[in-house]
Amino acid sequence: MSDAREKKARIAALRPAYREDLNGGTDRFLAPRRTTCPWCSSARLTRRLRTTDLLQHKPGRFTLDACADCGHVFQNPQLTAEGLEFYYRDFYDGLGEQRMSKALGGRGAMYRGRAEAVLRHDPAPKTWLDVGTGHGHFCAAARGVLPGTAFDGLDFTDGVELAAREGRVAHAYRGAFPDLAPELAARYDVVSMFHYLEHSTDPDRELRAAHEAVRPGGHLLIEVPDPESRYARLLGRWWLPWLQPQHLHLMPVANLRRRLTERGFTVVAEQHAEAHDPVDLLAAAWLALDHTAPREDAPWLAQPQGALRRTLRTALLLTGVPVLLTAALLDRIAARPLSRRLRLTNAYRLVARRD
Template sequence: MPPTPQAGAAHGVAHPGELALDADQFHEPRRRDCPWCGSRRLRTLLRTRDLLQHKPGVFVLDQCQDCAHAFQNPRLTAEGLAYYHRDFPHETLPLRILRTRAGRGRHLALARAMLTYPEPESWLDVGTGYGRFPATAREVHPYTAFDGTDPSARVERARELGRIEEAYRGRLPDLVERLRARYDVVSMLHHLEHSPDPREELRAALAVLRPGGHLLVEVTDPDCEFGTLLGKWWLSYGQPRHLHLVPLSNLLGELEALGCAVVCVDRCSPHVPYDLTGAVSLRLAGRCAPALAVPFALDHALAPLLRRTRFSNSYRVIVRR
């Protein structure tokens, strides 16, 4: 069955007086070049409002016509990100749909993807939130010590719940000296999209890996044809929270330039069947759950076919340091 909203869940969570806010104060100056390759050949891919929380502001995704990197432009400042992240856990229907990619079954599949490699003694989950992935992954890797990082207090709650052993609050690049060469596996699951600098995150992840350790990355695929088909109603565009959407070729090129050996590329199994359901939910502002029955059925019926085409909405890469 499709997700249903909790009784009384609000879809507009702006605080009193914020609808009159000049949201432009939360943006950095607009870039005229691509943050990935430096090209000045940019095109506007998307212009939208906050369709998830209905807070004020207009957000633009630009795309480089040379390397295809997509990025928020102008980008939110740290204060802007904090403002738009603040109410994100509210139980609106689109957010419940978005969280299906963090379900128990998907987490088990991710953990099992590492069974091909030596059993890790230590594993760091970057952007772990409440530690739901480590809690599930421990069932597959019972002898592994799981730690987590997150910029919010959620990581400390994850430790209190026993889902991770060590909690590190903050951004991974700021924790490198403390964690250098400590881990056998580092996972970044739909984390790079939220990073102000994905390259900095990748370098930090490799720095905290031991020689021979593995980095597991899963991200939204900006080449997904659902983006073209659905436009601003494609849930994975994730504005204003997604700052970068990195094409697979760009990520592979960067990891190889950093000296990594690519051991797995998967554009099939990471696909999450929620594109049509998410679009309808956004369009209806999450207020008509019965209308989701048809798109929900289509998403799941078509998933075995779509995940083998350019309609797959995510990809996974595993590399060895």
């Protein structure tokens, strides 16, 4: 069976379950709206963004609020456990596994840069736990920088088990980090969280788990989207790091530094340009183009897409190729050298030592 026919058959097989999930609407996937900031408890909240799922195009509308006192940005109302399962399904695994593996597998230089961020503070860590490891591509690339380090991976999807089978991680832990932290107590020289904390329902609980898993004198390495990036305002809903509905919390760097100190860490390095991924303009152009085009077939759509809509989608995407190429060129040539000066960096990285 061809790949196209196989995908069509998989979509058809999944459609009844999605239809059943959506019969009751999407409101049941959202918890009650908060009236206070989950970071500092202030009641001074403002709406930052209202958008839809721009990647999978699953039904639903999502709101991000910002705290006027501390600047914390968070999804409000937040997805429930049932909602998280629904919106994550077929993104990193299932239908989306192959696409995501390709997208994340070819970023070796970025992964090596992340590993190198620790070298000045610990040139030869023996044990490293990558939390939110996905398919383990970071661990595989980081071994080229730290060949004597044993890399383990933790994730709540079956991607971590795939990472173990492929030999990218030495040991796979599947589940929630806070639940697994007691059995990992003081076991690791380094714990990393790359674009993981923003997915958590309770970031503070994750930081406490990290403090438990890192040995005294060991290091915690965190990389997250920067909600203070100027791209966040310039691009609006088309800024990729908003990533709704998956990103639940986006923390200004000053907030995270203070919280790490409160949790028993000392921040020894802060990086912005080094953590920047120069894809903002390309991603925004793609999201807008994909949003305009007829939908690609998916099991959460009520009916399969017909030949005419598929043809229209292909034609529209082809007309957008020059725009995408121009955006990619601007990302690499124009925006990247100016990213630090103009505060266009889309992420930041902190290295913190457990006291």
